[in-house]
Amino acid sequence: MECEKCKRQFVRPLELYNGDWACPRCHNSLALNSIQLNVTDDNENMFKMAEICYLRALKLQSNKKVYDKFLSKAMAYCKDAARSGHPKALVRLGYFYEFGYFSIDLCEAFKQAYECYRSVWNGKIDDARTIQSDGEYLNGGIRVKKSAARLYLNLLNNAPSKMRAHPRYRYESELENVKREGLYEGDVQFNEAYSDENRTSRIFEILQSCYSKERAPLFGLIMLNSEQFYSLCAATEKTKNGTKKKILKIAEKVSIRLINIIDGNTRAIKNQTDISGVPDGNYCLYFFNTNGKHFMSQGKMNAVKRALEKGDSVIDCVKLNELISAICEGSDSDDYVFSDDDILVHKSRAERVSHALGDMIKTFKNNLKRGEN
Numbered sequence: 001m002e003c004e005k006c007k008r009q010f011v012r013p014l015e016l017y018n019g020d021w022a023c024p025r026c027h028n029s030l031a032l033n034s035i036q037l038n039v040t041d042d043n044e045n046m047f048k049m050a051e052i053c054y055l056r057a058l059k060l061q062s063n064k065k066v067y068d069k070f071l072s073k074a075m076a077y078c079k080d081a082a083r084s085g086h087p088k089a090l091v092r093l094g095y096f097y098e099f100g101y102f103s104i105d106l107c108e109a110f111k112q113a114y115e116c117y118r119s120v121w122n123g124k125i126d127d128a129r130t131i132q133s134d135g136e137y138l139n140g141g142i143r144v145k146k147s148a149a150r151l152y153l154n155l156l157n158n159a160p161s162k163m164r165a166h167p168r169y170r171y172e173s174e175l176e177n178v179k180r181e182g183l184y185e186g187d188v189q190f191n192e193a194y195s196d197e198n199r200t201s202r203i204f205e206i207l208q209s210c211y212s213k214e215r216a217p218l219f220g221l222i223m224l225n226s227e228q229f230y231s232l233c234a235a236t237e238k239t240k241n242g243t244k245k246k247i248l249k250i251a252e253k254v255s256i257r258l259i260n261i262i263d264g265n266t267r268a269i270k271n272q273t274d275i276s277g278v279p280d281g282n283y284c285l286y287f288f289n290t291n292g293k294h295f296m297s298q299g300k301m302n303a304v305k306r307a308l309e310k311g312d313s314v315i316d317c318v319k320l321n322e323l324i325s326a327i328c329e330g331s332d333s334d335d336y337v338f339s340d341d342d343i344l345v346h347k348s349r350a351e352r353v354s355h356a357l358g359d360m361i362k363t364f365k366n367n368l369k370r371g372e373n
Contacts, residue, residue: 003028013083014341015215017364018108021083022345035085037125039137043086044129050077050089072214075101087120087144088136091151098155100202103209103217105333107162113155114169120148121183142183149183162333199224200231206337207250207287216292218301219308220337221323222285226278229258229285233275247275253291255305259284261328264321284324296340300353304343307354322361330368 002009003023013021013030021030053074060066075096081089094116096102097109104112125141136143156171163169178184203222210216224232235246247269250256256269261282267274288305290298308320327336338360346363347356 003030014345015339016345017336017338017342018104018111018367022341024344027345035083035090035119035123037087037090037120037123037141038085039087039125039127039129039141040084041129043081043084043089046077046081046084047086047089047092050074050081050092053077054092071101072212076214082116087123087125087141087148090116090120091144091148094148094151094155098151100205103206103337105335105337106202107160107333110155110160110163110169114152117148117152117155121145121152121178121181145181146183146185149178149181150185153178153184199228200235202335203228203232203285204235204246206335207247207254207256209337210250210254210287210289210291212292214293215339216294217289217337218294218296218304218339218343219286219288220335221327222287222336223261223282223327223334224285225282226280229275229278229283232285245272245275248272255288257286259286259320259324261324284327286320286324294340295344296353300343301340303353304357307357323364326361326365326368330365 003026005028006023006026008023008025010024012024014024014027015021022028023030051074053070057067057070057074060070078089078092078096082093094113097116098113100106100109102109102112123145125137125144127137127141153171153175156169156174159169159171167173175184203224206217206220206222233245233247236243237246237249239249247256248271251269257266258269258274258278259266260279261284269275288308290301294301296304323336327333342360343353343356346359347353
């Protein structure tokens with residue numbers, strides 16, 4: 001992949017909390033709609049591997065460990081193919097975002113699905129394979145573009161209520177644009193990708209992603225009320241010695257705290273006592289994770305944790321409550337999951353990670369003010 005700004009090549013872009021990509025060299029934002037759509041032998045093979053792994057995952061859903069393994073591989077192959085401009089991989093990546101396969105807030109996932117689908121139906125597709133096949137990529141890839149346009153309109157027709165008021169995501173105006181391109185086939189449907197989403201299941205998906213061997217989150221902020229917290233605490237799973245609360249099982253390896261948004265009172269979640277007697281109110285479930293695959297060293301991760309929870313001796317303003325206050329004041333989203341890349345995109349060679357964390361928080365707050373999150 002090549003950055004349009006610095007013109008340097010790289011394999012893995014930085015993937016940020018809101019689904020955006022950035023150049024690991026110059027930290028320039030990489031817009032999906034600027035990706036050149038090009039089918040090659042290499043990215044076609046990557047996409048085929050993604051589809052094979054995805055189908056295997058679907059067939060093995062009864063075995064969660066195996067299902068997660070193949071799904072993780074499918075998503076990794078799909079990302080690689082999409083980054084190189086494979087149109088069908090971009091469409092599949094949009095599907096993964098739309099239906100909550102990524103551990104980011106559903107509104108942010110909606111935005112990424114929107115960009116994936118739009119980049120295909122609104123782009124120009126080139127087929128540079130050694131042996132070109134009939135069908136999908138004939139006449140400029142019209143079949144693939146129509147498929148992307150249909151999914152795009154379905155997405156807009158079923159947008160989360162928080163997104164429908166935004167002029168960019170209005171179904172009626174985009175329907176006219178799709179018709180103008182001759183891509184409308186009249187089969188927009190209603191699906192339930194975003195309606196009545198099970199909040200408890202979604203939170204556990206985020207927490208369990210802490211063990212990912214592909215890309216584990218570094219820390220996260222999950223906004224919930226006392227009723228949702230108790231629902232979370234009621235979930236159990238089988239162990240060798242019987243059953244155990246799922247939240248406590250995860251808390252054995254992941255640092256989890258429940259923070260009262262009003263008074264700032266904090267309780268560490270470690271045992272049964274910690275999940276009992278929680279007063280009615282609104283809370284932030286904060287977690288910090290050093291498990292799974294990370295791109296920063298353990299020392300740097302610990303430095304981020306200290307700066308978040310205790311402040312830094314040099315940059316004392318870097319505190320967790322800054323993020324929580326910013327979310328409460330200016331965000332409609334419920335979940336924010338940050339990875340190593342969110343720190344690395346703000347870090348220069350000379351800077352400490354605590355300084356980069358401070359820059360990340362400033363950028364985050366500015367984006368909230370501009371309504372970009």
